[in-house]
Amino acid sequence: MSPFLTKRSKIKLRVLAWYQIIGGIAGLLITIWLIARTAQINGLILLVLLFAMGLYGFSIYCGRTLLTDKYLLGFKLSIINQAMQILQFAMLGYAFYYVSGSMVILGIKVNNGFTFNFDFGLYSKWQISIATDETEFRLGINLVAIYAIYFIDKLRSTIAEEKANYEAEQLAELMPPTSDDHSTMASEPA
Numbered sequence: 005m006s007p008f009l010t011k012r013s014k015i016k017l018r019v020l021a022w023y024q025i026i027g028g029i030a031g032l033l034i035t036i037w038l039i040a041r042t043a044q045i046n047g048l049i050l051l052v053l054l055f056a057m058g059l060y061g062f063s064i065y066c067g068r069t070l071l072t073d074k075y076l077l078g079f080k081l082s083i084i085n086q087a088m089q090i091l092q093f094a095m096l097g098y099a100f101y102y103v104s105g106s107m108v109i110l111g112i113k114v115n116n117g118f119t120f121n122f123d124f125g126l127y128s129k130w131q132i133s134i135a136t137d138e139t140e141f142r143l144g145i146n147l148v149a150i151y152a153i154y155f156i157d158k159l160r161s162t163i164a165e166e167k168a169n170y171e172a173e174q175l176a177e178l179m180p181p182t183s184d185d186h187s188t189m190a191s192e193p194a
Contacts, residue, residue, distance in 0.1 A: 008170030111144025
């Protein structure tokens with residue numbers, strides 16, 4: 005890790021990294037469990053399962069990148085990972101629902117009526133449907149993913165400020181004192 009990071013920033017960076025790694029591992033395990041329970045896997049099902057595994061692998065990669073000196077790339081990738089988790093929908097036989105970590109989802113459901121729904125969980129979860137017979141309309145927003153993006157952006161700004169301060173201190177140490185500094189010191193009473 006970079007020498008300019010404060011202890012607090014290092015802790016936040018590690019928490020964010022491990023949140024994504026653990027969420028990705030949990031999602032992979034759930035997907036492997038689903039594969040083991042699926043009786044017959046055709047081409048489309050295989051494609052969906054591989055896509056889900058790719059999403060969770062990406063989450064693990066995002067977290068792993070945050071634990072290296074390439075944490076700036078990790079921030080960008082983590083924002084992409086969290087953005088994919090914000091909007092969740094199901095309509096006309098198509099659905100996309102991806103959570104790597106935890107969720108607090110507020111949404112609406114239209115199926116013989118209009119209802120608001122709330123979903124909370126501390127686990128990874130996904131649903132990808134392509135051309136099914138499902139007619140239900142659902143739309144949800146994951147508040148945890150929105151907060152995670154805010155957290156990432158704030159942490160990125162804090163670390164950029166810490167880096168600028170560190171570089172200014174390093175530069176000040178390398179600069180010889182100017183003549184103004186000597187005259188100030190000489191005029192001070194002993």
